[in-house]
Amino acid sequence: MQWFTADAYGLSRLVFQRALAAVYLVAFLGAARQFRALIGERGMLPVPKYVARVPFKRAPSLFQLHYSDRFFALCAWTGCAAAVALLAGADGLLPLWGAMLLWLLPWALYVSIVNVGQTWYGFGWESLLLEVGFLAVFLGNEEVTPPVLVLFLLRWVLFRVEFGAGLIKMRGDACWRRLTCLYFHHETQPMPGPLSWFFHHLPKPVHRAEAAANHVTQLVVPFLLFTPQPVATAAASLMIVTQLWLVLSGNFAWLNWITIVLAVPALDLSGLRDHGPYPATPLWYEVAVIAVSALLLALSHRPVRNLVSRRQVMNTSFDPLHLVNSYGAFGSVNRVRQEIVVEGTADAVAREDGDWRAYEFKGKPGDVRRRPRQFAPYHLRLDWMMWFAALSPAYARAWFGPMVERLLEGDRDTLRLLRRSPFPPDAPPRFIRARLYRYRYTTWRELRATGACWERTYVREFLAPTRLAAPAQPPGRP
Structure with missing residues (x-):
């Protein structure tokens, strides 16, 4: 079906998939290196104690079925191996169904980790990686044209990330409305980076301009993601530049990087590579994409209600598989x-x-x-x-x-x-x-x-x- 596919986004898909695989690699590497002290059998919050009191339906995970430190390490390092394979382009060497299974593997392993990670995995970028990673399963490989529905859903996630963060700021701390939050933020943020000291000492008019630009990027620009090209590309590019600015100003794990990755599918990169015609899209693949898209759109009513609510909450999962979530950051800023x-x-x-x-x-x-x-x-x-x-x-x-x-x-x-x-x-x-x-x-x-x-x-x-x-x-x- 012609309406189902978007030939111009082949290169965007490729860049997105390789970059997402890199984020997966970082996530699994961190899990493999830190889990024993945090959630291991002798960890501060042991997984065995957690799964003994939390049922599978509330926290679906492989570790509900069996847990040992050795098994967790095997899962984490398997996730690293899958991410490396995807980063190297192994999904392009497989048939379509095989590529989908390969993308499903790191998602299933990481949702298993997050659902038993407790306090240590309660950050918004965990759910964001899982939501985006699930969509990546249905994005296909070089055997099919990128499906419009999945590209739309990726933009929908990016919209919620940015617009949700913008709304939580405007509804939260008054300093965002006064454009003064950045007088304090670079000094009081969770983990400053090597340039944070210099960002903090920028003149106050620059801080006010930063805050104003942030409001424009998060409250206005997201709507442009759903406009025709080249406007959508310009909107996504502005978001990428803003995120790179944040990368320079502090350490926010992979939040900024996955937001950058999420903006890539909105870019029209067709002028950089002429792929040529794709093979015909299999009917079973079309049915799977349509069914999953319908499910995710149906589940989206809860984050939409959260966005329009005066009691908006940030970084909340509305289902145990983290398929559709709410996002936001720094609704309040510490002064000290x-x-x-x-x-x-x-x-x-x-x-x-x-x-x-x-x-x-x-x-x-x-x-x-x-x-x-x-x-x-x-x-x-x-x-x-x-x-x-x-x-x-x-x-x-x-x-x-x-x-x-x-x-x-x-x-x-x-x-x-x-x-x-x-x-x-x-x-x-x-x-x-x-x-x-x-x-x-x-x-x-x-x-x-x-x-x-x-x-x-x-x-x-x-x-x-x-x-x-x-x-x-x-x-x-x-």
């Missing part, structure tokens, strides 16, 4: 940055003035002289949750105590999540404590004088000195 500093001592008695040594995390601020690094699109899950814990102890109640216990035990898997431990695994500390500090960026003059990009001030105790003889208690306000 607080950080938890975890310290240990080998002293026999935990004195205030004892020999306390700080653990250093890979991404989150700690040592005031250490400048932030670039980690995105790789996701440092513990570092991100430490940012949430600093906002409120409630975010850390389930896992902070187990983390402290594992530091006191010298658990190697937990220590691998850190940049530096002041104690070797075979000689762990006797006590652990956690203190809350206020962090602020230094000025240009302070940076030149001290070499420190942060200045910090003690706020309060977050966790009293704790030892294994007295099991670690959930953190809370004194």
Whole structure:
């Protein structure tokens, strides 16, 4: 059927598929390297305990049927292998049905991981990867012309990502309406990047222009995705440029990158490559695409209702397979940055003035002289949750105590999540404590004088000195 296909988007499909495979690779690599300490059999939030209380229909996953650390590692590394194969173009060497099965494999493996990942996998970009990854299954390979319905649904996802983020800002923090949120955002965002200090010190008129441009890109431009070419290409290109700007300003895992990937199918790249006529589209494939499109459009009523609701929520899945979700980010912006500093001592008695040594995390601020690094699109899950814990102890109640216990035990898997431990695994500390500090960026003059990009001030105790003889208690306000 002529209306079913869009010959001009063959190259766009190819670029999209290879880029999506790269995002899959990053996601599976992070899962393989971090799961043992976070959700493994001896992790902070073990999968076996979770699946024992959550039924399959609420969290469908392979790990509901069987869990062991070895099996999880096998699934994660299999996902890496599938992503590498897709990145290398293996789907183009297979028949259409084989290519679809190959794309289905990483989606099924990753939904299994996310559905048992608990707090560590509660981020919007997890659901976004799954929603986009499911659509990629039905995008086809070089045996068929890119189907219009799937291309439309990909634009529909991009619309919800951008428009949802724009609405949550306008409905949320008043500083977005006043164009002043970026006075604070670059300093208080979850994980600053190497250029965030410089972004923070841009003149305030530039920050106001950034905020205004963000509103245009998220509240106006998304509607242009559904207009004829070349307007749709221009709209998608503007979104890509905006996301690259965000990539430079901080570490947001693969959120920015998958949004860029999602914009690619809206680009008309036909002028760069002449594919020639595609083979006839099989009837079974047309039926499958139409059926899936109808299902996803029917499921879309809930995110649409969420968009128009005054009580809009962000980053919510409306079904256990994460097929259709709501998105959004930074509906509110913190004015002050607080950080938890975890310290240990080998002293026999935990004195205030004892020999306390700080653990250093890979991404989150700690040592005031250490400048932030670039980690995105790789996701440092513990570092991100430490940012949430600093906002409120409630975010850390389930896992902070187990983390402290594992530091006191010298658990190697937990220590691998850190940049530096002041104690070797075979000689762990006797006590652990956690203190809350206020962090602020230094000025240009302070940076030149001290070499420190942060200045910090003690706020309060977050966790009293704790030892294994007295099991670690959930953190809370004194």
